[in-house]
Amino acid sequence: MRYYGEEALGLIETTGMVPAIYGADQMLKAANVELISYENIGSTLVTIFVKGDVAAVKASVEAGAAAAKEIGPLTAQNVMPRPISAVGDIVSVHDVDAQVDATEDLPRSKALGMVETFGIVYALEAADAMVKAADVDLLGYENTASGYISILVSGDVGAVQAAVEAGVSAVKEMGVDPHSSCVIPTPHPALSKITSQYALDKLLP
Template identity: 35%
Template sequence: MVANQLYPKKPRPDFGEAAIGMVSTRSFPAIIGTADMMLKAAGVTLVGYEKIGSGYCTAVVRGGISDIRIAVEMGEQAAKEFDQFVSSSIISRPSPNLEMVLPVGSRLAQYVSDRGQSRLTQMAVGLLETRGYPALVGAADAMLKSAEVYLAAYETIGDGLCTAVIRGRVSDVGMAIEAGMHEAERIGELHAVMVIPRPLDELEDTLPLASCWIETPQAIALPIDLKQREQVAVEKPAEEEKQDVQVLPEPEPQPVALPNLEKLVQPEPLDER
């Protein structure tokens, strides 16, 4: 059985004339939280993110126009609560050629199908963003030491903004984020934090993940076909068979000691009495 049969590739959705919704923030944790809210608010598909530098991130969703309007409204509200909202937009009937400026779909489908299975799936997500790399490393170290969490990856979006992504149980992630916030403020600048207790499957596919957490499926070793082995043995050249047979030397004849036949044939004397 090959690896592709163990974890089949997900087919890329055919959006056709589906509407497009976009919400932009200036923080990576904020865009993850915004995307999570949009997915849970309406029946939309998360196409992916666009990061254009200076901290600007945009979540792109597609679906029916009514669902898109609800998702964008809820996403904009969430981004404003995070105090990171930049802009939002809805395109009800996108032109087919508009796909040229929305390459996130094909990249995301290829990335998800090639990266295999994650060992951190179904765990809560914690994101902590700092301005400056030293503050990120210090916060990540404090989070790992304060609770049983795993550092899944880190993301940079420009303008000095770095985000550490941790996974674990909800209680551990909350405790770790709190410890990381204090350490980030001590070293440098804390920019944003986010905790998602139960990420949806679509959100899982878009989260950054280090290669050490990816489980590459291995092909199963099938038992050896005995009939095939017998066929190979029959087709083996005669010369090789002769080389495999060891001829033992014949033993030399040894003289055999025969008994005295005269003593055996001579009758016993009769008793005269």
């Protein structure tokens, strides 16, 4: 949706995609806000944008920032109560609704699991281990740039948990630690506006 600065703007920014998605889920669940934009800035930075009334946006940003910091680096957070319209124009460049088909919502019944590594070699090992370990679907992958790669899977909570554990273990067996990982048991439906951008059927030529 086009954002005109008519409501308060809340932002969190992280290193890597997985902390950003995890934070976004908590932002949307913590208060009555709406996901408006998502930007993979480059150089590993990812930003989530929400809008709503000032109190709701403040609560949302606090919750999202705290969640993101649990699993990865949070580089910035901010609440802009009354941004100028030109700021709204900049935010609208990254409008999530313009990127996806609104009918492609991720069902609430399916958990979301993610593992993020530095380098595709480790990411592919994680993906292989995740799908072999449990009955999960490989949703896709994201290259955040500067070497950070995320693998996304979905399925029942138990299966996703087992898959993420297997992916993390596989990477560690190669002698490194994943950048971040998480399981979201009941992802907010709006997250699909971000995750569906990285579905393999969309990425393949």
